[in-house]
Amino acid sequence: MTDTIFRLQPAIIERLKSYAPPLLYSIDQAIHYEGHIPIVGYLLLEGQIKLTRNDRLKLVLEAGHLFGLAELMNGISFDFTAKVSKQSRICYLDRSTVLEIMESEDQLSRQFLDSVLCDQNV
Amino acid sequence: MLSLSLCRLINVSQMEKKTMKKPMPTSCEQCPSRAEGIFCGLESEELKEIAQHKVINRYKKGQTLFVQGTHPYGLYCVSNGNIKLTKTDSSGKESIVKVVSGGDIIGHRSLFTDSNYSATATALDETEVCFIDKKFIMKVIAEKPTVSFSIINKLSRDMGAAEEKISSFHQKNVRERLAELLLLLRQSHGEMMTDGRVKINLKLTREEMATMIGTANETLIRFITEFKDAGLIEQEGKTLFIIDEETLIEWANLSL
Structure with a gap:
């Protein structure tokens, strides 16, 4: 039911932050609408995001959660609407950044992405 | 190595099923x-x-x-x-x-x-x-x-x-602006019908059209009625048809 959502450990969060500088999102800001393929993957550094489906609350994400990345790279929809419920700092990983990491020397990030993108077409 | 499998909230079999639906x-x-x-x-x-x-x-x-x-x-x-x-x-x-x-x-x-x-x-x-x-x-x-x-x-x-x-917006009145909008829609979304009419393949609400020409909804409706009465346009349901382009150009005060 929670699809491809991960809670990351501090070491990998630090590494991913170096590829994607965080942005500040204000309360009530919708960052993804259910049923669409995410245009980026989101890593929540601070704050809170609520995931809803058909206007019903399904999950509350907190610092350290990563979502949308597997769907982005697989071209499948992320079936929740993600809305900021407390002011948040979020890193975003787009396809180019993911492909860049996959080709880099950064073994830790590569291994991490390999495990996230378990059945990849990339 | 990080214990990623423990962090994961994913049901992998569900993911595989979804991938197949792609x-x-x-x-x-x-x-x-x-x-x-x-x-x-x-x-x-x-x-x-x-x-x-x-x-x-x-x-x-x-x-x-x-x-x-x-x-x-x-x-x-x-x-x-x-x-x-x-x-x-x-x-x-x-x-x-x-x-x-x-x-x-x-x-x-x-x-x-x-x-x-x-x-x-x-x-x-x-x-x-x-x-x-x-x-x-x-x-x-x-x-x-x-x-x-x-x-x-x-x-x-x-x-x-x-x-x-x-x-x-500065130089034209609402009638001219509406005529101009209809001509623009004809250019961007018009489809020539066999009966000579041009169908506008874009369904805009009256409110949306009103905001496009910077007027009130009621004013727009009044002018659309005027355009219909003058035989410049026709309406079938929510679809608009342009009947008389030449007069629309005159009403738009365009120098083409």
Whole structure:
């Protein structure tokens, strides 16, 4: 039911932050609408995001959660609407950044992405 | 090595099932709007590289692509369908800035100026849109002059249209502005029917049309009735037909 959502450990969060500088999102800001393929993957550094489906609350994400990345790279929809419920700092990983990491020397990030993108077409 | 499997909230078998349901994406080569798009000058191999970086989404009527004030992650290429760009003022009043369709791009201005979106993009009907992330589109622009020229061309047209709109708002009355809007819609979404009428293939509400010409809903309805009574346009359900283009040009006070 929670699809491809991960809670990351501090070491990998630090590494991913170096590829994607965080942005500040204000309360009530919708960052993804259910049923669409995410245009980026989101890593929540601070704050809170609520995931809803058909206007019903399904999950509350907190610092350290990563979502949308597997769907982005697989071209499948992320079936929740993600809305900021407390002011948040979020890193975003787009396809180019993911492909860049996959080709880099950064073994830790590569291994991490390999495990996230378990059945990849990339 | 991190214990990733313990952190994961995923049901892998569910993921595999979803992957199998994945719809076949439209390739750039088969895009119905390729000839009008910014990648029209690229070769097959170059288009394949773009396909690797793009995300294709289908939006239903009323669904939002992006919201005014949010951060732009990249560029949207409209493959087919229609999207309205609206601005909301501090009192919450919404006005349509522009309607884009197949072959158009959106989000590029915010991308190049590194500012947040100045408008909200909402699908007016079933729409297919490709998203290309900023990093990649900047690389393409730097490496492929045909793409840069296409974007410059689109920006120049946008600027021309914006200038026209400003002068129209200052120099023309509501009747002239409505006639001008109908002619613009004829050009962008018109379909010649066998009976000689031109069907406007874009369903806009009266409220949306009113915001496009900067008038009140009631005023627009009054003028539409006048246009219908004068035999310039016809209406079937929500669809408008242009009957008398020549008179519309006169009423728009255009010097063509």
